[in-house]
Amino acid sequence: MQRFSANILKLCLLVLSACDDDGDDAMTDEGVTAATETLCAKYGGSSAIDQVVRTNVIGAIAEDCRINAFFTTLSEAALTRVNDCLSIQVQELFTCEGVSYQGAEDSNGLPCRSMVDAHRGLGIGSADFNALIEDVVAGLSEAGVDDADIQAAAPALLGMEPDVVEGDASDHARDECSNEEGSP
Numbered sequence: 542m543q544r545f546s547a548n549i550l551k552l553c554l555l556v557l558s559a560c561d562d563d564g565d566d567a568m569t570d571e572g573v574t575a576a577t578e579t580l581c582a583k584y585g586g587s588s589a590i591d592q593v594v595r596t597n598v599i600g601a602i603a604e605d606c607r608i609n610a611f612f613t614t615l616s617e618a619a620l621t622r623v624n625d626c627l628s629i630q631v632q633e634l635f636t637c638e639g640v641s642y643q644g645a646e647d648s649n650g651l652p653c654r655s656m657v658d659a660h661r662g663l664g665i666g667s668a669d670f671n672a673l674i675e676d677v678v679a680g681l682s683e684a685g686v687d688d689a690d691i692q693a694a695a696p697a698l699l700g701m702e703p704d705v706v707e708g709d710a711s712d713h714a715r716d717e718c719s720n721e722e723g724s725p
């Protein structure tokens with residue numbers, strides 16, 4: 542049943558349709574009908590998800606010595622754009638009504654760029670990418686997002702790796718981290 546629900550959620554996210562956390566509710570004698578609740582609604586709506594991204598997800602990234610140097614060197618405006626645009630991206634992933642990353646702007650009116658444009662030249666390696674994914678999962682989990690819902694979101698995030706990781710970047714997630722207290 543757990544696997545069935547997870548697969549339903551995965552399918553729902555893929556088609557960006559409204560989904561329920563429990564596949565049972567979406568079934569009738571005639572089969573699968575329109576589901577009633579989006580993941581966005583399940584977790585309290587756009588502003589609640591915005592809060593989860595800012596507090597838990599970005600919080601986990603900021604505390605992760607393996608990758609936080611990528612962000613601490615950003616200007617205030619660039620950091621605002623990462624925070625705002627990442628929040629919009631997650632809201633879209635959770636099917637929040639009327640939220641679309643494409644064409645969105647941050648709170649300063651700067652456009653949310655494509656993943657390729659936003660990460661070009663940053664030298665992000667695949668180990669850096671994996672570290673960030675771990676932080677996203679940890680942040681969502683800490684905020685109380687169900688494992689099945691996190692699993693459902695994972696393919697969309699993992700699919701962005703070719704757009705984020707530079708072909709010629711080495712694998713690195715900062716080594717010096719291992720000497721820091723509280724490092725992962």
Ligand code: HEM
Nearest residue numbers: 608611619622623626627653654659669670673698701705
């Ligand atoms: C699935 C994985 C990822 C997602 C969904 C994601 C999402 C985003 C978003 C939405 C932005 C803002 C877009 C914009 O500036 O127009 C951004 C920018 C940025 N991301 Fe990522 N990102 C991912 C992976 C990573 C990784 C692995 C790193 C480094 C470890 C990273 C570092 C950065 C940096 C430094 C910026 C700011 C670039 C700048 O303003 O010059 N990202 N990312």
